[in-house]
Amino acid sequence: MFASCVPLVGPFTSRCALAPSSSSSLLLLLSSLSLLLLSAATPGLGSELRVRVRLADGLITEEVLEADSERDAISLEFKQGDGALVTFVADFKQNVKIFRALILGELERGQNQYQALCFLSRLNRNEIIPSESMARLRQKNPQAIRLAEERRGLEQLTMSTAVNLSRAGQLSSHVYNVCSEAHEAIYTSQDDAKHWLNKGVEGSVFEILPQTADTPGLQPCRVTRDLWQPCLCNYSLRLEWYPCLLKYCRSRDSTGKGTPYRCGIKSCSKGYQFTYYVPQKQLCLWDEET
Numbered sequence: 001m002f003a004s005c006v007p008l009v010g011p012f013t014s015r016c017a018l019a020p021s022s023s024s025s026l027l028l029l030l031s032s033l034s035l036l037l038l039s040a041a042t043p044g045l046g047s048e049l050r051v052r053v054r055l056a057d058g059l060i061t062e063e064v065l066e067a068d069s070e071r072d073a074i075s076l077e078f079k080q081g082d083g084a085l086v087t088f089v090a091d092f093k094q095n096v097k098i099f100r101a102l103i104l105g106e107l108e109r110g111q112n113q114y115q116a117l118c119f120l121s122r123l124n125r126n127e128i129i130p131s132e133s134m135a136r137l138r139q140k141n142p143q144a145i146r147l148a149e150e151r152r153g154l155e156q157l158t159m160s161t162a163v164n165l166s167r168a169g170q171l172s173s174h175v176y177n178v179c180s181e182a183h184e185a186i187y188t189s190q191d192d193a194k195h196w197l198n199k200g201v202e203g204s205v206f207e208i209l210p211q212t213a214d215t216p217g218l219q220p221c222r223v224t225r226d227l228w229q230p231c232l233c234n235y236s237l238r239l240e241w242y243p244c245l246l247k248y249c250r251s252r253d254s255t256g257k258g259t260p261y262r263c264g265i266k267s268c269s270k271g272y273q274f275t276y277y278v279p280q281k282q283l284c285l286w287d288e289e290t
């Protein structure tokens, strides 16, 4: 069985894995009860919010959102219906986002208890709300089951460059902690690697991996039969609920003029599909032809 207490869960604090998601508790709530508000109080250095989120397969999961204003970072973590634990970190200091998946292994097929994957990518402006706003986020009804207001499409990312864990601190101070279990499986795109190289990151951080074009016979893992053959793997995940934008309201004063103030958030859902090289099909067992 998969241990319910993964040692490195949570990038900012170390704690146990989330409780298994409970489904089928239908709570019909007035939308006014499920509002997410930005509190005026000055937040502490670290703050945590737990929200209940409905996943695409209908299961309810508890998502933990943490903000670390000191390090200017946000993390988001939840367990999928298949038991995989997904962690997302947005590092605003270095404009890097980190996706980590801890996927349950198939013990009967000779795999480890779980397999860790890490994908690094550039964080663009306005992808997610700032850490300072995240730290102020409060919910009126923690029992409310949340669905994102905007469902965004699937972004396809070709992750053809490997990242050396012991040197990845140059990209983000969070990588070492978050991706340490994924040591041989940390990937980024060639484009992002180029961008970071131009900004002065050392070349030894990256290693170019074989591509379809220059590696004859390199096939998608989906159609590869031999478990020991190298192939191109697909892994997708979806951040089902995250605060993507700040909402502004207007306060009315006696003269009728409004002053805008930040009063809440808009939530989004977004999917990511990562295509990357694996030295053995064995490391990509979920990607099978059906």
Ligand SMILES: *[C@@H]1O[C@H](CO)[C@@H](O)[C@H](O)[C@H]1NC(C)=O
Pocket: 164, 165, 166, 167
């Ligand atoms: C990663 O970097 C470390 C430290 O510089 C080095 O010793 C190691 O050989 C590198 N690993 C790979 C796979 O290149």
Ligand SMILES: *[C@@H]1O[C@H](CO)[C@@H](O)[C@H](O)[C@H]1NC(C)=O
Pocket: 219, 220, 221, 222, 232, 233, 234, 275
């Ligand atoms: C990954 O999935 C996409 C769309 O589902 C597909 O177009 C692509 O060929 C797949 N790549 C591999 C290597 O399986």
